[in-house]
Amino acid sequence: MTVLDHRPTAPVPGWLPGATSPRTDPSPLLPDSSPVRVLGTPAFQKADPELLLDLYRRLVVGRRYNQQATTLTKQGRLAVYPASTGQEACQVVAGSVLQPQDWLFPSYRDTLAVVSRGVDPLEALTLLRGNAHTGYDPVATRTAPLCTPLATQAPHAVGLAHAARLRGEPVVALAMLGDGGTSEGDFHEALNFAAVLNAPVVFLVQNNGYAISVPLTRQSAAPSLAHKAVGYGMPGRLVDGNDAPAVHAVLAEAVERARSGGGPTLVEALTYRLEAHTNADDATRYREDAEVTAWREHDPILLMERELRDCGLLDDAVAAAATEQGEQLAARMRAEFHAEPELDPASLFRHVYAEPTPQLLEQAAQLDAELAAEAGR
Amino acid sequence: MSTLTQTSGATRTSTMAQALNAALRDSMREDPGVHLLGEDVGALGGVFRITDGLAAEFGADRCLDTPLAEAGILGTAIGMAMYGLRPVVEMQFDAFAYPAMEQLVSHVAKMRNRTAGRLPMPITIRIPYGGGIGGVEHHSDSSEAYYAGTPGLHVVTPATVQDAYGLLRASIASDDPVVFLEPKRLYWSKAELDVAAAVEPVGKAVLRRTGRSAVLITYGPSLPVCLEAAQAAQAEGWDLAVLDLRSLVPFDDRTVCEVVRSLGRAVVVHESTGFGGVGAEIAARVTERCFHHLAAPVIRVTGFDIPYPPPMLEHHHLPGVDRILDAVARLQWEG
Numbered sequence: 001m002t003v004l005d006h007r008p009t010a011p012v013p014g015w016l017p018g019a020t021s022p023r024t025d026p027s028p029l030l031p032d033s034s035p036v037r038v039l040g041t042p043a044f045q046k047a048d049p050e051l052l053l054d055l056y057r058r059l060v061v062g063r064r065y066n067q068q069a070t071t072l073t074k075q076g077r078l079a080v081y082p083a084s085t086g087q088e089a090c091q092v093v094a095g096s097v098l099q100p101q102d103w104l105f106p107s108y109r110d111t112l113a114v115v116s117r118g119v120d121p122l123e124a125l126t127l128l129r130g131n132a133h134t135g136y137d138p139v140a141t142r143t144a145p146l147c148t149p150l151a152t153q154a155p156h157a158v159g160l161a162h163a164a165r166l167r168g169e170p171v172v173a174l175a176m177l178g179d180g181g182t183s184e185g186d187f188h189e190a191l192n193f194a195a196v197l198n199a200p201v202v203f204l205v206q207n208n209g210y211a212i213s214v215p216l217t218r219q220s221a222a223p224s225l226a227h228k229a230v231g232y233g234m235p236g237r238l239v240d241g242n243d244a245p246a247v248h249a250v251l252a253e254a255v256e257r258a259r260s261g262g263g264p265t266l267v268e269a270l271t272y273r274l275e276a277h278t279n280a281d282d283a284t285r286y287r288e289d290a291e292v293t294a295w296r297e298h299d300p301i302l303l304m305e306r307e308l309r310d311c312g313l314l315d316d317a318v319a320a321a322a323t324e325q326g327e328q329l330a331a332r333m334r335a336e337f338h339a340e341p342e343l344d345p346a347s348l349f350r351h352v353y354a355e356p357t358p359q360l361l362e363q364a365a366q367l368d369a370e371l372a373a374e375a376g377r
Numbered sequence: 378m379s380t381l382t383q384t385s386g387a388t389r390t391s392t393m394a395q396a397l398n399a400a401l402r403d404s405m406r407e408d409p410g411v412h413l414l415g416e417d418v419g420a421l422g423g424v425f426r427i428t429d430g431l432a433a434e435f436g437a438d439r440c441l442d443t444p445l446a447e448a449g450i451l452g453t454a455i456g457m458a459m460y461g462l463r464p465v466v467e468m469q470f471d472a473f474a475y476p477a478m479e480q481l482v483s484h485v486a487k488m489r490n491r492t493a494g495r496l497p498m499p500i501t502i503r504i505p506y507g508g509g510i511g512g513v514e515h516h517s518d519s520s521e522a523y524y525a526g527t528p529g530l531h532v533v534t535p536a537t538v539q540d541a542y543g544l545l546r547a548s549i550a551s552d553d554p555v556v557f558l559e560p561k562r563l564y565w566s567k568a569e570l571d572v573a574a575a576v577e578p579v580g581k582a583v584l585r586r587t588g589r590s591a592v593l594i595t596y597g598p599s600l601p602v603c604l605e606a607a608q609a610a611q612a613e614g615w616d617l618a619v620l621d622l623r624s625l626v627p628f629d630d631r632t633v634c635e636v637v638r639s640l641g642r643a644v645v646v647h648e649s650t651g652f653g654g655v656g657a658e659i660a661a662r663v664t665e666r667c668f669h670h671l672a673a674p675v676i677r678v679t680g681f682d683i684p685y686p687p688p689m690l691e692h693h694h695l696p697g698v699d700r701i702l703d704a705v706a707r708l709q710w711e712g
Contacts, residue, residue: 103459133491144459145491149483155449156484159456159464166412166438166462173456185476189449196444197453351494352528354552357580357627 024233031226031238035270038245039307047245049313055244056308057322058092059301062112064326065121066275068333069111069128073279077337079130082109086274089244089300090206092116094176097251098142105144105157105175109206113176117143121329122336131341151181154190154203161199161258172200172258174251180211182225191232191266200258202251203266206241208273213286229266241269242300272298345371391570393541393563397427397503399572400545401465405435408463411549414441415450415467415503424469425505425564447477454500455484463499465549471506472515478523485554486529498554501545506534507598507648508695509562511688518685519649521597524556525625525658532625533579534558536600538568540623543576551579560598580627584636588618591642591708594633594659596622599646599696606701615705625655633659634666641672642708648695651679673710 038044066085072078084091087109095116098104104117114124119136126135127146134145147153157175164171181187182205194201205225209216222228229236239250247269254265272295276283283292308314349356349364356364391399405411413428419442422429432440443450447468454464468474474481481502488496508517524532531553535541541559548555577583585600586607593603600621607617620636622629637643643663645656660675678696686694 132493134493134495137495138459138492139495145488145496149479152448152452152479152484155452155480156456156459158449159453159458160460161456162453163457163460163462167460171460185446186448186452186479189444189446190452192444192446193449193453347493351490351492353489353531354497358630359628 026230029230029233029235031224031229031236031268035238035240036246036250037240037243038249039240039243039303043249044245044307044311051248052245052304052308053313053318054096055089055092055248056301056304056314057325058096058116059088059244059304060319060322061326061329062088062092062116063301064323064330065112065115065333068330069125070275070279072333072337078125078128080278080280081111081128082278083273083275084109084112086295086299087206087208087241087271088112089247089304090204090241090269090271093244093247093251094174094204097248097255098172098174101142101169102172102174102255103142103144103157103160105153105160105173106146107150107153107176107178107181108146108148109178110176111146114143114146117141119143121333125333125337129337129341131343151177151184151187151190154181154187155193157201157203158190158194158197158199158264161194161201162197165198165200170200170259172202172255174202174204174255177203177205178211179205179207179209179216179219179225180214181205182228183211183219188228188232191229191234191264194264195232195234198261198263200261201264202254202258203264204251205266205268206271207268208241208271210273210277210283210287212277212281213283215286224268226266226268232266234264234266237265237267239267239269241271242298242303244300244304271300274299387573388569388571390567391538391542392565392567393535393538393559394425394427394565396538396542396570397545397559398429398431399570400542400549401428401431402434403572404465404546404549405431405439408549410461410463411465412439412441412457412462413465413467414443414454414457416443416445416469418442418467423467425561427503427559428467447473447475448480451477451480451485451500451502455480455488455498458498458500459496463549465501465503468502468504470512470516471504471518471520474502474504474520481524481530481556482527486527489553490529497552499552500554501548501551501557502554503545503557503559505561505564506558507560507562508685508691509598509648511691513688514685517688517691519647519680521558521625521647521649522654524558525655529554530626531555531579532558533623534560534597534625535623536560536563536595536597536621538566538570539574540576540621542570542572543574544579544623547576547579555579558597562598563601566601577623580624580629582620582622582624582629582632584618584632585621586617586619588616588640590615590617590640591644591705592618592620592636592640593644593646593701594620594622594636595646596625597647599648602697603646603701606698606705609698610702610705613702613706617705628658628662630662630666633663637663637667637675638670641670643671644676644678644701644704644708646678646696646701648680650682651677652682654679673708676704676707678704
């Protein structure tokens with residue numbers, strides 16, 4: 001017999017209320033047992049047709065963006081590109097569900113979300129091109145830098161949302177993570193802080209099945225990643241991440257809940273990364289073709305297009321217009337990235353401190369002299 | 378803890394802890410964007426009482442008791458800074474700051490650089506550091522070399538009551554992140570504090586004692602030890618200058634080199650480990666820049682290269698007057 005066998009089934013007489021007693025009924029916080037869907041359900045008939053067509057157009061353009069960026073890595077024009085091919089429904093919704101004053105906190109795979117937010121598609125790629133860290137203005141675009149360390153942007157989203165709420169401004173922060181990121185300590189600390197502070201934050205976990213090569217079963221033993229919310233005292237929502245209107249419905253509801261003072265929500269979107277982790281990865285080493293093929297049939301664009309055509313919202317002309325918009329973006333990317341970027345070595349020292357230290361001034365002068373000597377050779 | 382109020386020109390006796398408390402209070406009164414956060418900083422006033430009374434005066438939002446998670450505390454402060462606030466974070470003890478190291482190194486230190494200056498990080502991270510208070514393990518580390526080796530951070534450490542006030546005010550006002558190392562064994566040291574007095578700016582070393590024979594270069598908790606050693610050295614015919622760095626980053630090459638060139642002999646004293654430490658950096662810089670003015674090698678007097686020892690043994694580890702005097706004797710170097 002262990003001590004656990006002595007655990008009482010009823011409250012112990014004299015049990016003090018307060019800190020040690022259950023504070024929350026967990027049942028409203030628990031995610032639905034199956035992911036929320038809109039496509040193929042009666043909810044689709046009630047959805048706003050303009051929103052549906054806008055999502056479709058964004059999906060098609062986003063897919064082309066992913067393809068072109070992947071091609072650019074093969075040509076050596078981008079240092080690396082973690083494609084979100086197959087995850088476009090999450091990406092385009094996350095980028096478009098926020099209001100202008102809200103903040104997006106993307107991870108390194110969320111370039112397309114950043115573009116959907118309104119950031120210039122070429123500026124969104126400077127980190128991955130290798131000519132600058134963050135090409136866009138995070139303050140003007142209310143979009144944090146693409147975050148490469150896992151989950152570390154999640155507490156930033158909490159702090160920003162907390163600060164905005166202290167000022168009485170209706171700002172919501174949306175933090176994007178992958179399934180692997182949910183294993184990091186910063187993820188858990190962020191959720192805990194958000195719930196304790198009742199911060200207006202939405203955490204969107206794109207569960208694409210693998211953290212590089214490690215499958216979800218080796219990442220978490222929880223019934224779902226959305227279940228992790230309950231332990232922190234916030235609702236968890238589970239959504240079909242390839243069903244764009246469903247992702248929109250769930251995220252919009254979570255954003256609205258946060259904005260109206262209801263606190264944070266954790267959303268798990270079930271999706272799949274159709275390509276490898278990055279161009280440097282060989283996905284055939286750790287997953288079966290059959291699995292990839294099955295997910296190709298659950299492609300977010302196919303699902304959307306089929307349904308839109310069935311109900312007469314989409315015809316060939318609308319589809320062709322979306323394709324053409326994607327081609328124009330791809331052409332712009334090719335034109336820009338085939339030109340050599342202008343680089344300024346002096347920029348190395350420019351933004352380390354508000355005022356450079358004496359040591360940095362000396363080193364900047366040293367680099368100047370080295371460059372002058374090279375030029376004179 | 379009694380409360381200091383800012384009355385122009387008012388001078389009164391204060392402990393370093395009270396001076397730090399006054400600096401926080403005056404900064405919060407002046408700038409509503411200054412927010413404190415950390416574990417126990419609210420009702421308790423911090424385990425060292427540095428935030429005593431601030432939650433009562435400014436409210437629980439501006440002096441925020443957080444969940445116990447250092448990465449979460451600093452990560453949250455980053456988001457607050459992104460939204461225009463000026464957070465001051467308390468890390469309860471030196472070794473408790475390590476869980477926040479990734480936030481510090483990857484984000485606090487680099488955010489300005491990553492965003493081409495668009496997201497400065499005006500965060501002050503207060504870390505009580507160092508030994509000599511009889512703390513058990515993980516309560517006495519000197520981690521300044523980790524921070525000083527991270528571009529993007531300022532690293533500041535006061536050794537006097539006046540500097541505790543002035544440097545903390547300046548750190549909070551800085552648009553760059555500052556790791557503010559508080560020598561916890563000096564928390565109860567007392568001196569006159571004039572909150573209206575001008576303070577040498579961050580990045581400027583100050584000569585605490587002039588001398589003609591050699592200079593002891595030091596900072597933070599080792600300053601009083603060096604002053605005591607300089608006093609004792611007089612009996613042996615040594616007239617020692619004592620230079621207080623006050624700021625490790627930015628580093629005051631200019632003052633350090635001026636003093637070393639004029640005296641030709643230097644000892645660097647700090648209580649953290651010597652290998653790869655700040656003293657090694659100083660000795661190298663001095664040697665590179667002042668070699669022809671040196672009459673002897675630059676000698677380091679530091680703690681041993683060991684994990685911080687149990688409190689009943691720490692006096693063997695910490696550089697004391699005798700170890701400094703032994704080093705001074707070695708400065709009579711004939712080549």
